[in-house]
Amino acid sequence: MKLIFSIFLCMILGYILLMLGPLAGGVIAFGLVMGTLFRGLYVLNDIHKRLKDLAPGKDRVGEVYEEYLKDRDRQGDEGNG
Secondary structure (H helix, E strand, O other), rough: OOHHHHHHHHHHHHHHHHOOOHHHHHHHHHHHHHHHHHHHHHHHHEEEEEEEEEEEOOOOHHHHHHHHHHHHHHHHHHHOO
C-alpha cells in the first residue's frame, strides 16, 4: 500500500514539475534528487560509524595466529643461541 501511495505521489509531483516548465521543474527535480542522495550518504555514514563502534578491531582467529607467530619466533631465537 505504501508503494502504491508513493508511486501516486511521484506521479503528481512529476505532473506539477512538467507544468512549471523545463527550467523551474528541472531545478526543483535536481534539488530533490541531490537532496535524496546526500541524505542517503549521511545515513550510510552514520550506520558505518555505529557498526564500527560495535565490531571488535580483530577477531579471535587473528589474535591466536599472531600469538602463534610470536611464540614460534621466540622458540626459534632460543634454539639459535
